[in-house]
Structures are given as C-alpha cells and as structure tokens.
Amino acid sequence: MYELTGEGKKYLEKGLPEIVLLKEIEKENEIKELKKKFPNFNIALQWAKKNKWIKIDKGKVILVKKPSRYDISESLKRISKGEDIEKEQRDILLKRGLIKEIRESIEKKAKEFIGKEITNLDPSLIKTGMWRKVKFKKYNVKATGKPLYPGKIHPYQKFILNVRRKLIELGFKEMTGPTIETEFWNFDALFQPQNHPARDWTDTYSLKNPEYGELPDKKIVEAVKKSHEKSWNYMWDEKKAKKLMPRAHDTAISPRYLSRGVEVPGKYFSLVRCYRPDVVDTSHLIEFNQLGGFVIGEDMTLKNLLGMLKMFATEFGKAKEIKFFPDYYPFTEPSVQISIKNKNLGWVELAGAGIFRRELTEPLGINVPVIAWGIGLDRLAMFALEINDIRELFTNDLKWLRNSKVL
C-alpha cells in the first residue's frame, strides 16, 4: 500500500509542475522570466520536454501539443483514493518522491493472517516474513485445470508451412502466380489444344468479370501458336487464349517462370489454391491446394523423376510402399503417377508427374529436360490431420480448432 508524500499532496491539489507550466506559458514564455516566477521550473521543464509537449527555441518555451490526459496525474489521484497502480507508474512516482509505502498498513494486514489457514499467499506475508506463522490450505492438486484457449496456427496452415519449409530445405525456390490466369498460361503454354478432349482434362471455371486478359511477349505467343498448329493440326485462336479463368492447376505457374528464364540446373516449386467446378463431397472441393514444380537440368531423366517422387512419398506421405503407374497428361511425355499404400485405403494417388513435352518447352526457349510434378496437398493433409472429410480442412468449427493438436 502507498500514500502521498507532502509534495504529492501539494501537487494533487495545485497540479503537477509540468501541467502548471503549460498554463503559464500561455501568458509568458521567456525562459528567463519563467525561471524567476516559477520555483519548480526545472522539474516542470524536464517532464514537459520528456512528454514532447514543448520545445525550446531561442530562449523561449514553445507549445507543441497539449495532452488530453496525463497518466501521472491520474496515478496520483488513484493513490490518494487508496487504489493500486501499475508498477511502471508507481516507480515514477516513488522516484519523484510523490508517494511512499505505508509500512504500518502492511504489518497490520499481515497480522490478520497469523495462525490461520490461508488460501492465497498474500504479498504482505512475504514482505513481513510472517508467512512463517500461517498454515497453507491443501488444494486438490489432482484436479485438472480449467482449459484456456491459446492463440494457435490453423492446423492445415501449419501443415502447409511444414511442407514449404521441407521443400526449401531440399533446395527448391518458391514460385507464385496470379489466382486469375489467362487460358494462355493455364492451357496453351502447356500445349493443351484449344478444341480437343485434352483441354477437358480438367473441367474449369471461366469468368464473367473481367472476361479477357492480355497475352505475353509476341515472340512467345507466336512460338506457342506454331507449336499447336503443327502438332495438333488446327487454327489456334488468340482470343480464346486471352480468356480469363481461375487457375485450374498449379502447373499453370511453371511456363511463366520457364519463359522468363530460370537457373539451369534449378529446382522450383509453388503451393497455391486452384479451382474446379466439382460437386463438393467428402473427397472433393471446388477450391483446393496444389503443390507442384519442376527440376530443370541437362541430365534430368525419367529415373530422376521417379527418384524425386519416391523422396516426396517418404517425406510428405510417410510412405513405406510406393508404386508407379503410367499416366497421361497433355503436357508431359513420359507421364507417371505415384501412389502410396495407405493402411486403410489401399493404393492412394500421391502425385502426377512427367517430363515436359518438347512441344511445350521449346516455344518457351527451353532446350533441356524439365521434370515436373504436382501433388494434391489436401489429400496429404487429411492423412496428417487424421481427417476423413476433406471439407473439414477449411472448417468453420472453432471448437475443433481450439481442440486440435499442434502439428
């Protein structure tokens, strides 16, 4: 417990010198004059300056801003009412000699506990040493505590961050691209013909607003057009390529980077949301996370691709058994799918991959093999989080989030 000193009482009544000073300088602001009139001028000046209320210019005190509220005044008032204040404020007031501790009151308080069985260990008992004369009530220490809800990272986000960290450890550089893509990058640059079942490889959304975007450098567009017309034997339509759509697969990002120039040899990845108009059920979402990327290098082979996929299966899928399946993607040849053995579900697809077709890489100015892969991250997260319904990954269930384990 604290009480005001004589000085403290005086200031409570008349106002702290720094506050008085602010009133005073409205009439007189010459330092020379103020010093004469004002007994506590130095203290007042020091605090007013510290609070940035005033500045001194050519021997005059100039007002910078008036405080609407002053913590030290407030604290003084609270002490006078016998209230407790924050330590930081208490220290200032003690240092300025405006308050002092009430020794007698502490002893009085502590004495009341003597011989009794206490619940809370009062600070007065520690300060006076009288804790030696009390008994401590025994608690039921076996009772579990009341739960608190700490701030937590979203479990799926945590999973995503772990995957990202892992890839960076493995030497991959992160790429990203816009959520809304032109069909050019989502399809055309990936050698998917404009009017061919290969383009239905995935059913996609299109946009009402905005409808069309722009195409990149003419040189690339011409090269892509030529590649399509030569291999697929149709008239490539520039307007269709300009159409905007939500990115349907992670692979849409790779040709952007390849066309801009990448390190060779190099390893790249991206981890983004993709969109497809599916019927939402326990295993399908219309918005999902995909992880994908490529390794580019003169000596890259199918054998290396399989090696990389196997490593992903161990790192991300904790898989003990893996199996490769021949697969089809319009943009890779050879194409492969890797599945991992899950004890409940049997063989589960982990990733699709392949070596980018030359019809794709050459128009982008790349003449070395590029081994590419894509992983549906949601399915992997379901395994890690022990979730059976994919919709729970984006659940609005606060209870579940509060109770989820930290990954």
Place this chain on the structure above:
Amino acid sequence: MPTIEVSIKDLEKLLGINIDVNKLKEEGILFVKGEIEEIEDDTMKIDIKDTNRPDLWSAEGIARELRGHYKIEEGMPKFQIKKSGLSVLVDKKVEKVRPKTVCAVVKNLKLDDEAIKQMIQLQEKVCQTYGRNRDFAAIGVYDYDKIKGPIKYTTFKPRELKFVPLGFTEEMYLDEILSKHPKGEEYGYLLKNQKEYPIFIDSVGNVLSMPPIINSNYTGRVDCNTKNVFIEVSGHKLNHISVALNIMVTALKERGGEIYSVDVKYGGKNITTPNLSPKKAEVNIENCRKILGIDITGEEMIKLLRQARFNAKNNGRVIEVEYMPYRNDIMDERDIIEEVAISFGYNDIEPEEPKIYTRGKELEIEHMSDKFREICIGLGLQEILTFTLTSKENILNKMRVSGNIVEIANPISSNWNVFRNSLIPGGLSFLSDNKHVEYPQKIFEIGNIVKIDEKEETKTKDLRYLSVLLTDIATGYENISSILNSIMKNLGIKYSLEEENDKRFIDGRCSSIVVNNEKIGTMGEVHPEVLENFEIEKPVAGLEMNIEKLLP
C-alpha cells in the same frame, strides 16, 4: 479419361487366355494406362487415362494391346482389306453442312450380346470424347444387307423427307426429329441455322441416317442377327474421321469380321476407305537412353516396342518404327520413348534422386506473413482458413457495400460465385457459425484477396491481407486498436490512424490505417446492420490490411 465397362469373360475370350484379375489390376492394365476402378461380378470399370488413345476405349482395343505385352502376339497387328465394290456418292451440297465422310463394310460377323455392347460403348465414347460430342466425328453403323448401293450422302430440306428414326415406329419429317426425338433434342444444335440437313440414303430411297443425329429404324438397327455392317463416319476433317473409322473396323475385326473397303466419291476426287497403311517414325537410341536414364540396347528397345504393337528395326543410331494409323497420339520421338518405358515397366526402373545442388528460397511475402502470424498467435488470436471463393451476397449485400468484383461465369452454386475482395466477410461468417461456442472469440486470417486491376496482364491482382476480428459481450474500438498497436510495434512499423467513413463500420468508430502516407487498411467496430445480416448477436471489432505494402 473415359471410363469403360468390360466383361472379364469377354476379355479372356479376346485374349485367348485366362486372366488373374488381381494381376491384371496390379500390372497388366498399366500397359494401357488404365486403372480398374471397380469390379462387380464379371464387369470391370476401367478408367483409360489417355485422351489421345481412343483405340483403347473398348475390350477389343485393350485385348489387342495386352496380347503384345503378354507375348501372345507381338509387333504391329495385321489387317487385310478386301474390296466391297460399294460406292458412296458425296453430294456437293453437304459441303456447307457436314462436308466429309469415310466409310467401310465389315462382313461375316458373329456378334454376341457382349460384342454388341462393346461396339455401342466404343461408338459412344469415340463420338463423345474424341469426336467432341459428335461435332468432329459421328459414327453410324448399319445392317449392310438392308442397303442397296450406291449410297448417297446429300442434304434434304426439313419437310422434303420423312423416315422412321431409331427407336420410333412412325415416319417423321427431319425438323420433327430434331424437335421431338431425344437425340434430336440433344444434338440438334449441331445443325442449328442449317437450311438443309445431311442424309445418307441408298439407291432405292431407304434413309440410313441423318448425321450426326440419328439412324433410321430400318437400316440403322444392329443386333446379334446382323452379319454384315456398313459403317460411316461423318465430320469436318478427313484425317480426324479416318482415325474413328479405323478404330471401329479394327475392333470389329477382333470379333472375327472381315474388313471391306468402300469407294467414297467426292465429285472428281475418289478415295478408298478405310486406309490402314502403317505410319512411320524414328527414335534415336541415345535419346531414349538419355530421357529414361536406363542403359538399354537397340535390340532391347525393339523387343519392348514390338510388345507395344510396333514394328521396329534397328538402323544404326535410330530405331525405325511402324504403327497402325488408329494411333493418334504420336507426335514426337518422346511418344515412342514412353512406349519403351511402359513396356520396360516403370516399377522396374531404379529411382534415383536428382543430384543437383541448389539453394532453396521462399517468397518474401510468405516470410512476411509468418511474422504477422507469430505476433497474432502471441496475442492469443486463433488462426482461421477460409475459401477465396465466396458469394456476392456475403461480400457486398451483407457488408452494405457495392463494387466491381471478380465474378465467375459458370458457378455451380450461388455460395461460390465471386472471389473475395476482403477477408472480413469470411471472418464474420466464421463468427456467425460459432455463436454457441465459448467467448471471447478472437480470430485472424492471412490470405490472398483478388481485386480488379486494369493495369495487370490478367486484369486482376492478388493481394496478401491480414484480418483480425474480436467478439465478446463487450468489445470495441479500443480493443482492436491495441491489437493493431501491438502488431505494428513488434514489427517496428510506424503507422497513424485517420478518421474514416466506411459503411461496414459504425460511424465515428472507424479509422484507416496509414503507413508512409498510404492507406493500407481499415479498422473499426462492425456496423450493427452488418452484424444483423450475418446473424451475429455480439459486438465485433476488427481490422484488415494489405501486408504486401509492408514488404521491405
């Protein structure tokens, strides 16, 4: 991509051996890039993944390919073609409607129920997927014994001709078929705006069909009693429809049929179809080794390619191959290299990680997001994760605002028809869903929003945002303002607050967050009408800001 149904017994008959279904599922089916999705009694549902291999979309095609890999019959399959003497006269009038056709006759068939089922399934899948829903290629199969040649491919006016369409008993005019027959309703759009409709008709006036819509009930009905068939494929490009015809006749050949050619006469220019002369390609042996990463000799490659039904011979540094023209997928040497790999067996290649040294690097914005995440968690906030797709209702109407937003043309649900331009509505939906969960509730989200931006290549721009929402019986501006203060202080970011008018928040309790003289976000007490719209019953104070603007 197409999923087809195949009878196990039928496949065994076509292969000439008994099948161990488990082994087929684990190994054999991989040779045709297939996946057995379901087995019920004798029926297997097989997903054939290659959209470029319509020749594999039937039991006959799968059997032909597997015979190679089971070493029953290797190399390129052989097909004999005899002359039927039948002509199809193509009238100039079809040029504007559906200009091309190729035809064939297959004789001496003994079709059982399964064979008929496979033929119909193949015809459907080829028309649907390869033929773009009959636009690029439509196939008609007819009872050859009911047809008197020569056949004419011409056009008629809608009311100029009547015939009984398949499955019906009465004669109908052409326009009636388009409006009343189920197939007319389904595919009629392909003949939209045409003044005359394409017709195959024989020399005694029997209609065969109105492609690509429907066959006639008389000639176009094929069943177990049909011995000889006439097949036509119609479309826009000869090379395209020829592949479809080749697939149909070679599949019927697997059923014991004999292929006969037809003379298709285009005015002065005659072609004889089907044309099953082999196509040729080359593959460099060294390139094959380099791409696959396996040590393989030319002789081994030849053996593997013959199992994949290619003819192959070594010519020094290259292997010369021949393959059937129903294969539509070979554009590059790589396509043949993949055949070598599949025959070799992907699981027989020893995987080897790429040995390349590179330095990993995450995106700056992810690094930045992590810093915000760390402080928010320290402040006791629970992270949430919501969809970027949302509803117009949520982000505009309920928030009392209007605006130009990114909108989907073909949404499957009005719950997901636009991209979010703010994180706050998603957060409010979250709070609304958790009204009965213990308070206080303090949440944050870090994620992308999408805004329209004419300057960008994609006319839109992704922005990384942070939002924080607090709700309790009593919570307000002061609480959210100290959260912001702590976040900014801990990141060493100097900011100021300016009075802001924003209809989403209570007037006089809303500010804009300003950093380096630029507004980066908004903070305030959510307007009670917004709370009402989200059916939230406790006060909510919140903020959102563009953290991308804070990147160093």
